[in-house]
Amino acid sequence: MLTFLITISGVVQGVGFRPFIYNLAVRYKFDGVVFNNSYGVQIELNTDEKTIQKFIDDIKKQKPPLSQIDNLSVKKIEKKSFDSFKIIKTKQSHQQKTKILPDISICKECEMELKDPTNKRYKYPFITCTSCGPRWSIIKSLPYDRNNTSFDKFKMCQECQDEYNNPKDRRYHAQPIGCFSCGPVLNLRDKNKNIKTTQKDMITQTAKLIKDGFIVAIKGVGGYHLVCDATSDKAVGLLRERKKRPHKPLAVMIKDINQAKKLSNINQKEQDMLLNKARPIVVLQKKQNKILSKYIADHIDKIGLFLPYSPLHILLLDILNSPIVATSANISGEPLCLNSKDIDKIDFIWDYCLEYNREIINSSDDSVVTFVDDQPIFYRVARGFAPISIKLPYKLDENILTVGANQKSTISLAFDDMAVISPHIGDISTIKSIEHFKKNIKNLTNIYNFTPDTISCDKHPNYESTKYAIDIQKRKNININKVGHHYAHIRAVMIEKNITKKVLGVSWDGTGYGDDGKLWGGEFMVCDMVSSKRVCSLKAFKLIGGEKAIKEPARIVLAMLFDIYGKEAMTVEHEAVRYFTPTQLNTFYLMWQKDINTPVSSSIGRLFDMVASICGLIHSVTYEGQSGAMTEKYFDKNITSSYSFDIKDGYIDTIDMVKQMLKQKDKTLTISKFYRTLVNMIYEVYQKEPLPVVLGGGVFQNALLVKLIKEKIKDTTISSILPPNDGSICLGQIGKHNNIVV
Numbered sequence: 001m002l003t004f005l006i007t008i009s010g011v012v013q014g015v016g017f018r019p020f021i022y023n024l025a026v027r028y029k030f031d032g033v034v035f036n037n038s039y040g041v042q043i044e045l046n047t048d049e050k051t052i053q054k055f056i057d058d059i060k061k062q063k064p065p066l067s068q069i070d071n072l073s074v075k076k077i078e079k080k081s082f083d084s085f086k087i088i089k090t091k092q093s094h095q096q097k098t099k100i101l102p103d104i105s106i107c108k109e110c111e112m113e114l115k116d117p118t119n120k121r122y123k124y125p126f127i128t129c130t131s132c133g134p135r136w137s138i139i140k141s142l143p144y145d146r147n148n149t150s151f152d153k154f155k156m157c158q159e160c161q162d163e164y165n166n167p168k169d170r171r172y173h174a175q176p177i178g179c180f181s182c183g184p185v186l187n188l189r190d191k192n193k194n195i196k197t198t199q200k201d202m203i204t205q206t207a208k209l210i211k212d213g214f215i216v217a218i219k220g221v222g223g224y225h226l227v228c229d230a231t232s233d234k235a236v237g238l239l240r241e242r243k244k245r246p247h248k249p250l251a252v253m254i255k256d257i258n259q260a261k262k263l264s265n266i267n268q269k270e271q272d273m274l275l276n277k278a279r280p281i282v283v284l285q286k287k288q289n290k291i292l293s294k295y296i297a298d299h300i301d302k303i304g305l306f307l308p309y310s311p312l313h314i315l316l317l318d319i320l321n322s323p324i325v326a327t328s329a330n331i332s333g334e335p336l337c338l339n340s341k342d343i344d345k346i347d348f349i350w351d352y353c354l355e356y357n358r359e360i361i362n363s364s365d366d367s368v369v370t371f372v373d374d375q376p377i378f379y380r381v382a383r384g385f386a387p388i389s390i391k392l393p394y395k396l397d398e399n400i401l402t403v404g405a406n407q408k409s410t411i412s413l414a415f416d417d418m419a420v421i422s423p424h425i426g427d428i429s430t431i432k433s434i435e436h437f438k439k440n441i442k443n444l445t446n447i448y449n450f451t452p453d454t455i456s457c458d459k460h461p462n463y464e465s466t467k468y469a470i471d472i473q474k475r476k477n478i479n480i481n482k483v484g485h486h487y488a489h490i491r492a493v494m495i496e497k498n499i500t501k502k503v504l505g506v507s508w509d510g511t512g513y514g515d516d517g518k519l520w521g522g523e524f525m526v527c528d529m530v531s532s533k534r535v536c537s538l539k540a541f542k543l544i545g546g547e548k549a550i551k552e553p554a555r556i557v558l559a560m561l562f563d564i565y566g567k568e569a570m571t572v573e574h575e576a577v578r579y580f581t582p583t584q585l586n587t588f589y590l591m592w593q594k595d596i597n598t599p600v601s602s603s604i605g606r607l608f609d610m611v612a613s614i615c616g617l618i619h620s621v622t623y624e625g626q627s628g629a630m631t632e633k634y635f636d637k638n639i640t641s642s643y644s645f646d647i648k649d650g651y652i653d654t655i656d657m658v659k660q661m662l663k664q665k666d667k668t669l670t671i672s673k674f675y676r677t678l679v680n681m682i683y684e685v686y687q688k689e690p691l692p693v694v695l696g697g698g699v700f701q702n703a704l705l706v707k708l709i710k711e712k713i714k715d716t717t718i719s720s721i722l723p724p725n726d727g728s729i730c731l732g733q734i735g736k737h738n739n740i741v742v
């Protein structure tokens with residue numbers, strides 16, 4: 001008999017790993033112990049060399065569904081004696097290295113119990129087990145034990161306690177365990193008072209209110225949604241009006257895959273993604289029919305659908321049996337509402353509120369994803385997927401905190417060869433959103449007991465994240481590492497895809513701070529893991545009024561016209577010119593001429609805006625990415641011609657393209673040729689720098705563009721775990737040449 005120590009790391013806590021080991025060890029008739037520690041799970045047991053091998057094979061083959069083994073090591077240790085096999089208390093040490101799970105949608109077994117009238121948790125809206133339910137949204141610190149979660153204030157009833165204590169039960173140590181008599185309870189109210197009804201009737205009442213056209217705020221797993229009947233123009237129109245969100249598409253929650261098939265042209269991959277245990281919003285090709293309100297996403301041919309992810313949503317959709325709008329409850333630019341106080345601040349939007357008394361410690365918005373052929377492209381990585389751990393292609397010799405960009409903020413903690421990335425935090429510009437950003441850093445570093453040696457940020461001096469990093473650097477006297485925005489975009493993909501050799505990075509986005517202090521966004525750079533060199537770029541054009549030109553793309557067209565015709569541009573017969581008054585035109589001309597509040601930009605995002613405006617699709621945008629989304633619908637794959645452009649001294653000049661576009665009246669032709677031209681730009685640079693192509697930046701949320709590039713250049717890589725937009729910048733900021741251990 002020998003004593004062995006097995007150490008397992010990965011996703012092994014909060015997923016039923018210890019009871020699994022216990023039951024397996026009991027079958028093997030082993031004596032020993034299993035426990036959690038800061039690395040994951042450790043097992044000590046007595047047996048011989050041959051049997052331990054079989055045991056390890058069984059661990060790998062039969063491990064619990066939500067678990068993931070990154071590392072498993074076995075070593076012989078000094079002889080110990082045990083009288084049976086036991087699960088023992090967690091052994092703590094300093095920094096936590098285990099992975100925490102995101103919030104997971106309800107599992108099959110729990111869903112069956114939820115619908116079984118003989119079960120004690122029949123219709124209990126918070127039913128959960130070790131294979132499903134909230135994790136990230138309830139955790140305060142590691143190790144993942146009930147007293148470190150927001151369930152600490154719920155005292156288990158005897159029945160739940162017995163399940164919790166029994167290693168043979170599927171709710172053994174399920175931290176969010178509860179039932180009608182001991183777990184969280186619902187509350188339905190209007191703006192002034194609670195609605196009197198029983199727990200079991202509350203969801204039926206809510207369904208009725210939604211059917212009657214009311215807007216109901218509903219507390220989901222990681223934040224509140226604003227919900228209304230997706231088939232009613234009146235209800236959806238009202239929601240848009242009250243939320244002051246005129247155009248941005250609204251996500252729709254549907255009961256099942258059959259409803260998805262009625263509303264969209266959906267393939268197998270997309271169905272699998274809808275059913276993924278994260279239950280993300282999947283952006284699909286819309287079917288033309290009159291089921292949904294025309295106000296959901298009328299100007300584009302896509303629709304974002306998702307399935308119920310919590311027992312509460314399942315119960316609600318079962319009663320309603322028709323689609324609902326479920327959009328994040330917040331004021332534009334502000335963080336998601338997490339508690340009654342937050343939701344009451346926007347009570348001008350909702351009529352009723354359905355909530356419950358379990359605190360949301362860490363927020364997470366819905367994840368959003370689309371497909372390019374078989375490959376997912378994420379718009380937002382949050383509920384169900386994040387926090388996400390990514391293995392680095394190198395080892396670090398220090399702890400690094402990276403704080404990302406300023407829009408679609410995410411942050412990461414990096415240590416050893418691992419990065420833990422937070423869910424989408426959102427844009428950080430308002431006081432509340434800056435607080436929210438800081439709270440996220442505090443929570444994540446607390447959970448991991450993490451102290452950074454270096455803080456990494458963007459080079460943009462006005463980013464709130466940069467200001468935060470500088471402040472921390474000074475106060476804590478740690479190192480700071482500023483990484484160029486567009487290099488970080490490419491580096492993020494390289495790290496995710498484990499690419500360490502030289503690549504041609506194509507970094508296209510809306511705006512980012514360039515190394516020369518100008519606004520970049522149409523960059524080609526030859527990069528490896530430690531350096532980058534800009535080899536080509538879109539020739540910059542003027543943004544009359546700076547930020548205002550981002551909202552009003554007609555200003556970009558006008559600037560181009562000034563570039564071509566000078567003052568005469570004011571007399572050009574074009575919609576974008578007529579969009580402005582003569583006084584405005586005169587002012588803009590002066591601004592253009594004298595460079596007053598008229599920064600230049602090399603952004604492809606802005607080029608999309610300009611093209612959408614030239615085609616008369618839109619002269620003022622109300623949400624980011626609108627022009628890109630609107631152009632997709634006009635692309636005709638049978639048009640293969642393109643515009644000519646000049647590449648000179650490392651700049652791509654588009655003035656010729658614009659001249660040709662202005663003469664063209666046919667939107668479909670202009671837009672199709674524009675897409676082909678963008679692909680040709682990359683192809684031309686690729687001919688000069690024949691390296692593997694890596695795409696990064698928000699422009700590549702455009703699935704059509706990515707598809708066309710991949711058709712033309714086979715050796716093209718784009719991220720598929722993190723989004724191509726600024727949500728991945730924090731990953732690209734990890735490590736520099738002097739703290740990477742090769």
Ligand code: ZN
Pocket residue numbers: 106107108109110111127128129130131132133
């Ligand atoms: Zn379950």
Ligand code: FE
Pocket residue numbers: 485489509510511512697698725726
């Ligand atoms: Fe960016």
